[in-house]
Amino acid sequence: MSTTTVDVPEAGAEAGEVVPVPSAGRRVWAALGRTAPVFAVLAVLLVWISIENPNFTDPPVFLSFLKRAAPLAVLAAGQYLVIVAGEFDLSVGSLVTVTVVVAAEVLADHPDGTVRAMATVLALGAVVGLANGLITTRLRVPSFITTLGMLLILEGAVDYWTDGAPKGALSEDFRALGRGGIDDVPWLEQLPWSVVVLAAVAVAAVLLMRSDFGKRLIAVGDNDRAAALSGVSVARTRTIAFVLSGLAAALAGILLGGFAGVSAQVGDGLEFEAITAVVLGGVVLGGGRGSVVAAVAGALTLEALFTLLNLLGLAAALQDAVEGLIIIAAVAFAAFRLRPDR
Amino acid sequence: MNALGWLRSAGRRRPAGSAGSRRNVLPIWPALGIVVAVGWIAVTIDGGSFLTSSNLTNVLQRSVALGIVAVGQTVAILAGSLDLSVAYLISLSSLVAAETMDGRESMLVPAIAVTLALGAGVGLVNGLVITKLRVNAFIATLGTALILKGYLADNYSRPAGEVTERWESFGYTRMGPVPVSVFLFAGVALVVGFLLRRTRWGYHVYAVGGDEQVSALSGLRTHRVVIGAHVLCSVTAALTGLFLASRLGSGTPRVGTDGGYDLESIAAVVLGGTALVGGKGRVNGTVAAVLVLAVLDNVFNQLEVDPFLKQALRGVVIIAAVALYARRRLAARDEATAAPPVDAAGPVGPGTGAAGTPEVATA
Numbered sequence: 230m231s232t233t234t235v236d237v238p239e240a241g242a243e244a245g246e247v248v249p250v251p252s253a254g255r256r257v258w259a260a261l262g263r264t265a266p267v268f269a270v271l272a273v274l275l276v277w278i279s280i281e282n283p284n285f286t287d288p289p290v291f292l293s294f295l296k297r298a299a300p301l302a303v304l305a306a307g308q309y310l311v312i313v314a315g316e317f318d319l320s321v322g323s324l325v326t327v328t329v330v331v332a333a334e335v336l337a338d339h340p341d342g343t344v345r346a347m348a349t350v351l352a353l354g355a356v357v358g359l360a361n362g363l364i365t366t367r368l369r370v371p372s373f374i375t376t377l378g379m380l381l382i383l384e385g386a387v388d389y390w391t392d393g394a395p396k397g398a399l400s401e402d403f404r405a406l407g408r409g410g411i412d413d414v415p416w417l418e419q420l421p422w423s424v425v426v427l428a429a430v431a432v433a434a435v436l437l438m439r440s441d442f443g444k445r446l447i448a449v450g451d452n453d454r455a456a457a458l459s460g461v462s463v464a465r466t467r468t469i470a471f472v473l474s475g476l477a478a479a480l481a482g483i484l485l486g487g488f489a490g491v492s493a494q495v496g497d498g499l500e501f502e503a504i505t506a507v508v509l510g511g512v513v514l515g516g517g518r519g520s521v522v523a524a525v526a527g528a529l530t531l532e533a534l535f536t537l538l539n540l541l542g543l544a545a546a547l548q549d550a551v552e553g554l555i556i557i558a559a560v561a562f563a564a565f566r567l568r569p570d571r
Numbered sequence: 572m573n574a575l576g577w578l579r580s581a582g583r584r585r586p587a588g589s590a591g592s593r594r595n596v597l598p599i600w601p602a603l604g605i606v607v608a609v610g611w612i613a614v615t616i617d618g619g620s621f622l623t624s625s626n627l628t629n630v631l632q633r634s635v636a637l638g639i640v641a642v643g644q645t646v647a648i649l650a651g652s653l654d655l656s657v658a659y660l661i662s663l664s665s666l667v668a669a670e671t672m673d674g675r676e677s678m679l680v681p682a683i684a685v686t687l688a689l690g691a692g693v694g695l696v697n698g699l700v701i702t703k704l705r706v707n708a709f710i711a712t713l714g715t716a717l718i719l720k721g722y723l724a725d726n727y728s729r730p731a732g733e734v735t736e737r738w739e740s741f742g743y744t745r746m747g748p749v750p751v752s753v754f755l756f757a758g759v760a761l762v763v764g765f766l767l768r769r770t771r772w773g774y775h776v777y778a779v780g781g782d783e784q785v786s787a788l789s790g791l792r793t794h795r796v797v798i799g800a801h802v803l804c805s806v807t808a809a810l811t812g813l814f815l816a817s818r819l820g821s822g823t824p825r826v827g828t829d830g831g832y833d834l835e836s837i838a839a840v841v842l843g844g845t846a847l848v849g850g851k852g853r854v855n856g857t858v859a860a861v862l863v864l865a866v867l868d869n870v871f872n873q874l875e876v877d878p879f880l881k882q883a884l885r886g887v888v889i890i891a892a893v894a895l896y897a898r899r900r901l902a903a904r905d906e907a908t909a910a911p912p913v914d915a916a917g918p919v920g921p922g923t924g925a926a927g928t929p930e931v932a933t934a
Contacts, residue, residue, distance in 0.1 A: 364890060368894035369897030370894045371847045373837075373847060374841050374847065374890065374893045375890060377834055377837070377889070379886065379890075381883060382882075384883075385881070385882030393879065505713070513707075514707045545724075548721065549717045549718070549720045550717060550719075550721025551721070552717050553715065556710055556714045557700055557714035560706045560714075561704035565705070
């Protein structure tokens with residue numbers, strides 16, 4: 230399969246010509262129909278939050294909400310790429326932890342090496358993603374098992390390396406990306422860097438999904454055999470998706486490390502939150518459907534839900550239960566809309 | 572979805588002759604032998620003792636908790652599903668059992684009944700959400716897990732309840748050198764193995780896991796099969812909770828998650844040769860895989876491998892083992908490439924409905 234690689238743009242263009250393309254208006258309408266629920270839910274939650282807390286609509290307060298949501302949203306964008314290609318990435322939570330711990334170690338040796346630390350962890354994220362991708366596509370290990378094994382390896386490695394209690398701290402410069410911002414912006418007071426990063430990631434993801442690569446990614450997730458027969462290198466496409474997911478996890482780790490500091494638990498459970506966010510955005514597990522914007526909106530929805538539950542004074546313990554109910558309800562709702570199934 | 576379907580149909584196309592020799596012994600059993608042999612040599616060189624009855628008993632004892640729930644997970648995965656909620660259910664079961672018993676011998680049987688009923692109830696909910704609300708099993712059981720997690724965190728912060736003396740002794744009593752609880756594990760494995768390979772319901776599990784649409788078109792009530800698989804899986808989780816309560820003397824809100832039983836049980840099932848997409852695999856493979864994990868654990872402990880390094884090594888072992896399986900499957904597919912691939916995969920044909928079950932038919 231890999232030997233028949235046709236990685237030239239013609240493959241994508243040809244596929245585009247064969248399929249009858251509906252009018253632009255109808256396409257927009259169809260896309261809205263698929264993704265509207267998550268935006269409607271997000272809008273309802275945001276309105277509800279601002280009723281409970283009128284300050285919420287102040288730009289600084291709203292921006293701090295976005296700042297809090299940014300790491301999860303970045304993770305969701307990366308996870309989206311993997312899920313839409315028909316795979317899972319369970320290793321991102323542990324990769325976030327690794328990012329934070331490794332950055333702290335690098336900064337301990339080179340206190341001024343902010344750029345070096347960031348480059349190191351981004352490279353690490355890419356390498357982990359590459360390993361996930363190659364094991365999944367070349368060794369044919371189901372991605373659930375590959376990334377579960379990677380999770381065990383990364384968690385074990387971090388704890389082994391740090392004896393379970395990471396030492397050191399992140400420098401102020403490094404943390405700026407996660408908690409600092411551009412000061413003295415009119416009206417906004419401060420524009421957090423993490424919101425800038427989030428916007429950049431979202432734009433990049435949308436451009437990526439509109440490119441030939443994005444179309445190949447969806448084709449592979451929808452029907453990998455058909456994609457392979459029409460000349461797409463399925464293995465390479467999926468591997469790139471894993472690499473991008475690893476990069477996104479490293480970036481989320483940089484943001485989260487800046488926001489929350491160093492701990493060995495910083496990434497715990499984030500993989501399931503990211504998958505939940507993607508699914509809330511209406512992206513179907515199994516691949517081939519959904520938009521990246523909706524996945525990012527899913528992450529914001531999840532964060533808005535946490536914010537609202539906090540405001541309503543619901544015990545932190547019960548928030549998990551509500552989250553669980555809402556995921557099931559959202560997916561059940563989507564399942565009824567998507568009938569008849571393929 | 573389609574990637575999975577493709578793999579499945581590839582598996583189905585495997586000619587019966589080439590598979591016959593493999594059917595009798597799953598590759599995990601020789602692997603278990605190798606792990607035991609290598610572990611024995613390594614531990615002996617290190618100056619420890621491995622093949623003593625007390626150490627082997629220890630290995631068996633340590634495999635009971637994961638083993639029971641992994642057998643249940645095997646059924647869920649064979650039916651084309653999976654269950655991420657078992658870890659929290661194990662914790663909750665241990666608490667419900669210990670609180671219901673509360674040290675009173677008279678409440679032993681009711682407590683066991685209540686705990687198993689709780690398990691059946693959770694499995695029923697999982698199955699209904701997956702089949703009737705058509706929620707992906709991953710999300711449905713993740714949702715259930717979060718609900719149970721929230722309930723546990725809201726109601727319990729420390730161990731609660733007290734098991735009866737008789738129940739506590741169950742976890743520690745031995746018949747000869749063998750702990751009684753090992754018979755529980757063996758019993759569960761035998762019963763589930765029997766259900767899967769000797770009953771109509773078991774054949775239906777393989778058929779539904781092999782191809783749900785074809786099974787439905789052949790007249791199976793696929794929803795019932797999936798629901799039944801989830802009930803069975805959750806009941807085994809409840810049994811594991813009961814067993815752990817016996818070992819600990821009380822219920823503990825973190826016993827299930829600390830043991831990592833959700834992902835570990837799935838890993839054990841896949842390690843045992845069951846296809847994650849369903850329809851192919853056997854309980855005895857899972858049992859062997861659980862024993863492999865327990866032996867590795869024991870050897871690493873005796874060699875005093877750092878516990879964190881141990882976890883990382885376990886990840887490597889799981890990935891490597893599944894990669895080896897995938898190689899075998901690819902080799903099998905290469906043998907079968909003589910058959911025209913597209914025609915043979917026709918979705919509705921007289922042979923296809925039954926083809927989902929050949930693994931059991933001759934086993």
